[in-house]
Amino acid sequence: MTAYTATVTVRLKHGVLDPEAETTKQALERLGFELEALRSADRFEVDLEADSTAAARERAEDMAERLLANPTIHDYDVEVDER
């Protein structure tokens, strides 16, 4: 077994309105920053032990499918690193 950290990033699908990001963008603009757009995402760092990188990835993807992301509104990606 090897120790891994799986990083799951969950973001809204393209085209799904993100009012919190829009509000944050407006606040940045009030502070005088210039920007075109802002997107927010949730990032989960999962420490786990698995037989291989592939097995760690599979488990983290399962976590994303079943809880961390809502497939109706979210896309997600998973990165796996040894730790």
Place this chain on the structure above:
Amino acid sequence: MTVSIIRFGGSNCDRDAERALTHLGIDAEIVWHEDGLPADTSGIVLPGGFSYGDYLRAGAMAARSPIVSAVREAAADGTPVLGVCNGAQIGCETGLTDGAFTTNESARFQCEHVHLRVERDDTPWTAAYDEGDVIEIPIAHGEGRYEISEQRLTELENDGRVLFRYCDENGESSADANPNGSKHNIAGILGERETVAVLMPHPERATLPDVGPTDGQGVLRGFETA
């Protein structure tokens, strides 16, 4: 035969639902989610509130509670299930109903009376109304914007699964009358069986005559007719 109102950690409309149902002469009891679904359950309310602090997403944690398997089985067997507000979010998170309720377009919590247009009158939840009726019911949510893919939305609409739409007092459904940016002004939808319904507005808060309009009574009477 009793309607089970499932209390999760952070539910806060469970007692409102119990009082409203009892007022209508419908036997109801609050059930702690860890205690499982009572054998004599004749209906299920997923009540409003802020289960598990809306951690991760509103309804996400409650939707993975062990009792939800029993709710899903009961729903598949035809037991009427009504999800209100946080219960609607839970219903979508469990997959009992399609789509998702997420952050209001305003990015604010909104607590106000709204008008709803009854889209169908041939379901248990709307048998007390006529199609096109306008009813007044309060909302109180920060995450009530109904989101779903365009393709799935079309399918739901073609299948007649939209139960209520936000509208003005004359029954005109429009962006102006939509408090949260929901797709196609949708306030409530049906599950695969029409005995399963979720809606963001609170019928249990529009049932007792002492606290204002009673237009929500018809929705709760669905437990009698289902």
